[in-house]
Amino acid sequence: MTFLFVADLxxxxxxxxxxTASGCAGSxxxxxxxxxxxxxxxxxxxxxxxKPRSGRATPRMAETPSGMLNSIGLQGPGVDYFLxxxxxxxxxxxxxxxxxxxxxxxxxxxxxxxRMRNLPGVVGLEVNISCPNVENRGMVxxxxxxxxxxxxxxxxxxxxxxxxIIAKLSPDVTDIVGIAREVSNAGADGVALIxxxxxxxxxxxxxxxxxxxxxxxxxxPAIRPVAVRAVYQVRAALPQLPILGMGGITNGRxxxxxxxxxxxxxxxxxxxxxxxxxxxxVRDELSAILQERGFDSLxxxxxxxxxxxxx
Amino acid sequence: xxxxxxxxxxxxxxxxxxxxxxxHMVFSVGxxxxxxxxxxxxxxxxxxxxxxxxxxxxxxxxxxxxxxxNGGLVELVVAPHGQGSRWLxxxxxxxxxxMVLPLGTHFGIPTEPVxxxxxxxGYGSAPLFGLAELLKSRGCRVxxxxxASTAAKIYAPLEGKRSVSSLTLTxxxxxxxxxxxxxxxxxxxxxxxxxxxxxxxxxxxxxxAITAVTDRYQIMHQCAVEEAMACGIGVCMTCVLPVTxxxxxxxxLRSCIDGPVMDGSRVVWDSKRKIPEGTFGA
Numbered sequence: 331m332t333f334l335f336v337a338d339l340x341x342x343x344x345x346x347x348x349x350t351a352s353g354c355a356g357s358x359x360x361x362x363x364x365x366x367x368x369x370x371x372x373x374x375x376x377x378x379x380x381k382p383r384s385g386r387a388t389p390r391m392a393e394t395p396s397g398m399l400n401s402i403g404l405q406g407p408g409v410d411y412f413l414x415x416x417x418x419x420x421x422x423x424x425x426x427x428x429x430x431x432x433x434x435x436x437x438x439x440x441x442x443x444x445r446m447r448n449l450p451g452v453v454g455l456e457v458n459i460s461c462p463n464v465e466n467r468g469m470v471x472x473x474x475x476x477x478x479x480x481x482x483x484x485x486x487x488x489x490x491x492x493x494x495i496i497a498k499l500s501p502d503v504t505d506i507v508g509i510a511r512e513v514s515n516a517g518a519d520g521v522a523l524i525x526x527x528x529x530x531x532x533x534x535x536x537x538x539x540x541x542x543x544x545x546x547x548x549x550x551p552a553i554r555p556v557a558v559r560a561v562y563q564v565r566a567a568l569p570q571l572p573i574l575g576m577g578g579i580t581n582g583r584x585x586x587x588x589x590x591x592x593x594x595x596x597x598x599x600x601x602x603x604x605x606x607x608x609x610x611x612v613r614d615e616l617s618a619i620l621q622e623r624g625f626d627s628l629x630x631x632x633x634x635x636x637x638x639x640x641x
Numbered sequence: 642x643x644x645x646x647x648x649x650x651x652x653x654x655x656x657x658x659x660x661x662x663x664x665h666m667v668f669s670v671g672x673x674x675x676x677x678x679x680x681x682x683x684x685x686x687x688x689x690x691x692x693x694x695x696x697x698x699x700x701x702x703x704x705x706x707x708x709x710x711n712g713g714l715v716e717l718v719v720a721p722h723g724q725g726s727r728w729l730x731x732x733x734x735x736x737x738x739x740m741v742l743p744l745g746t747h748f749g750i751p752t753e754p755v756x757x758x759x760x761x762x763g764y765g766s767a768p769l770f771g772l773a774e775l776l777k778s779r780g781c782r783v784x785x786x787x788x789a790s791t792a793a794k795i796y797a798p799l800e801g802k803r804s805v806s807s808l809t810l811t812x813x814x815x816x817x818x819x820x821x822x823x824x825x826x827x828x829x830x831x832x833x834x835x836x837x838x839x840x841x842x843x844x845x846x847x848x849x850a851i852t853a854v855t856d857r858y859q860i861m862h863q864c865a866v867e868e869a870m871a872c873g874i875g876v877c878m879t880c881v882l883p884v885t886x887x888x889x890x891x892x893x894l895r896s897c898i899d900g901p902v903m904d905g906s907r908v909v910w911d912s913k914r915k916i917p918e919g920t921f922g923a
Contacts, residue, residue, distance in 0.1 A: 354877070355876055356875050356876040359643060360643060360874055361874075361876065363643065363645055364647075364648075381922065382921055384893050384916050384921060385878065385881065385893055385922075387912070387916045388869075388879070388881060388912075388913065388914070389869060389879075389914075390881070393694060393696050393871075395693050396693040396695060397695060398695055398871060400877070405878050405881070405922070406922075542913075542914040542915070601695070602872070602876060603695065603696055603697065603871045603876065603877050604686050604696060605649075605686060605739070606649055606741060606872075606874050606876075607649060
C-alpha cells in the first residue's frame with residue numbers, strides 16, 4: 331500500500347505537511363538556492379503589512395539555551411512591493427504560498443485581505459494577530475478575545491472566495507482554547523499554534539537588556555513543550571478545527587510529536603537559521619517515521635496521542 | 642544580492658593551529674573552494690548533533706585554495722571568545738562540520754591598477770591577505786596596516802605578508818608596532834603612499850573611524866562589516882544596518898546579503914540601538 335503523505339490544511343491541499351514558518355524564509359529566493367521550493371508543502375511568507383517597515387533597531391537577536399530571542403519588528407517593503415515582486419516569483423518557481431498578513435488596526439486586516447484575492451500560487455492566508463514586537467503590547471490582537479475576533483471577522487468579510495484563513499495565535503495568554511474558539515467562530519478555517527513567547531535577556535557585561543527593543547520573541551526547541559501543549563489542548567477542545575503546529579521543530583521526531591498532538595501540518599522556523607535545508611530533513615524524517623510506526627497516511631496519525639488507552 | 646554560488650557541505654577539518662590569541666583552521670571543502678572570493682564568509686553550525694546552540698556562526702574566509710592533496714581548501718581565523726567558537730576551535734583533524742559557503746559580497750577589484758591600503762583590526766585582518774594577493778596580481782601597490790589592543794591579537798602570518806609593500810602595526814598597549822590606534826597612522830599612510838582606495842575589516846567602531854578619514858580624503862572605502870548574524874543566508878533579518886542607496890534613501894540592509902563588504906561612505910554609522918530618522922519604513 332502506498333503511504334499517503336498529502337496534507338489537507340483547512341482546505342489547502344498540500345503534497346506534504348512541511349511548511350516554512352512566517353518570517354523564517356525570507357522572500358523564498360534565499361532558500362531556493364538550497365532546495366526547490368516546490369519540494370515542501372508550502373512557503374509561509376513573512377508577515378506582510380500595508381506600508382514598508384524598517385523594523386526594530388539592532389541588536390535584534392540574542393541566542394538563548396536551545397533557542398533565540400528576536401525583535402525584528404516585521405521589517406518588510408509593504409504589500410505593493412510584495413504583490414509585484416515576491417508573489418509572481420514564488421508562483422513562477424512552483425511554490426505553494428501561504429501569505430502571512432499583519433496589521434496595526436482591524437481596518438488594516440480588512441485592506442490586506444482584499445489585496446489577497448486571486449493571487450497565483452496562493453493556497454492560504456495566515457493571519458498574524460500575535461506578533462510580540464509591536465509598539466503596544468495591549469495591541470497584540472490575539473491576547474484578547476474581542477480583538478482576536480474583530481481582526482478575523484475583518485479578514486473573513488473581505489477575503490471572498492474559499493481561500494483558507496488560518497489565525498496565528500500567541501501562547502502568551504491564560505486560555506488559548508478560548509481564543510481559538512473565538513477566532514473559529516469569527517470565521518477562521520484553522521489556527522496556527524504557536525507564535526513566539528515574549529522574553530528578555532540581560533547582557534551582564536553592559537548590565538542592560540541585550541535587545542535594543544528590550545523584549546523579544548522566544549523561539550526554538552526551548553518552546554517546543556509549550557507549543558505541543560497548546561496544540562494538544564486546542565485539538566482536545568475543538569477536534570474539528572485544523573491546526574498548523576510550530577515551535578522548535580528541528581527534526582522528524584519533533585514534527586511527529588506535533589502531528590500526534592493534533593496538527594494537520596507543521597511549520598519550521600528557527601531550525602532553518604541553523605540549517606538551510608531543515609525543512610527537507612524534517613519532511614524526509616517524518617515520512618520515514620510515520621511509515622516505520624505503521625501509519626498508512628499522515629491523516630491517520632493526526633491527533634493519535636488523544637486516543638483512550640487502558641493502562 | 643544573494644550569493645547564488647553558495648552551497649551547504651560537510652567540511653573536514655584538516656588542521657587546527659593556535660596562532661597568538663586565534664586559531665588558524667583549514668577545512669577540506671572540495672570544488673566549491675574555487676567559488677570563494679576575498680570578503681566572502683562561511684556559516685558553520687556549532688555544538689554537534691544535540692547542540693543547544695541553534696544559530697550558525699559566521700567567519701570571514703582567510704584564504705581559499707582551489708586544489709591540493711586534500712582537494713579545495715578554505716582557511717579561517719577563529720577567535721575562541723564565545724561558546725560556539727570555543728566548540729569550533731576545540732575540534733581536531735578529521736572532525737567534520739556542516740558549512741555553508743561562500744556567502745555574502747566580496748571586495749571589488751579595480752579594473753585599473755591602483756594604490757590600495759588594507760586596514761585590519763584584530764582577526765579582521767584575515768580576509769585581507771587573500772585580497773592583497775589578488776590586488777598585487779592585478780598590478781596594484783598594496784600597503785597594509787593592522788591594529789589590535791595587544792600584540793597577541795594581531796594576526797599577520799609570514800606567508801600573508803608577501804604581497805604587501807609595507808606593513809604597519811599598531812597596538813593600544815604598545816606591545817607591537819606603534820602605540821595607538823589605526824586611525825592615528827591612517828592620514829600619514831594615505832598621504833605618503835598616495836592611496837586611492839582603502840579596504841578594511843574589523844570592529845564596527847574602527848570601520849566608522851576609518852570612514853571619517855577616507856571621507857576627508859575623498860577616497861573609496863570598502864569595508865567588511867561585522868554584525869551579529871543568526872543564519873548567514875538572508876532569512877533571519879537580524880544582521881541589518883542602515884545604508885544609504887544611490888537614490889538617497891536609507892534602508893535597513895542585511896549584512897549577510899548586501900554585505901559584508903559595503904561602501905563605508907554609504908553606511909549610516911553609530912546607529913546601534915536606534916533606527917536613523919528618515920529610514921525607509923521607519
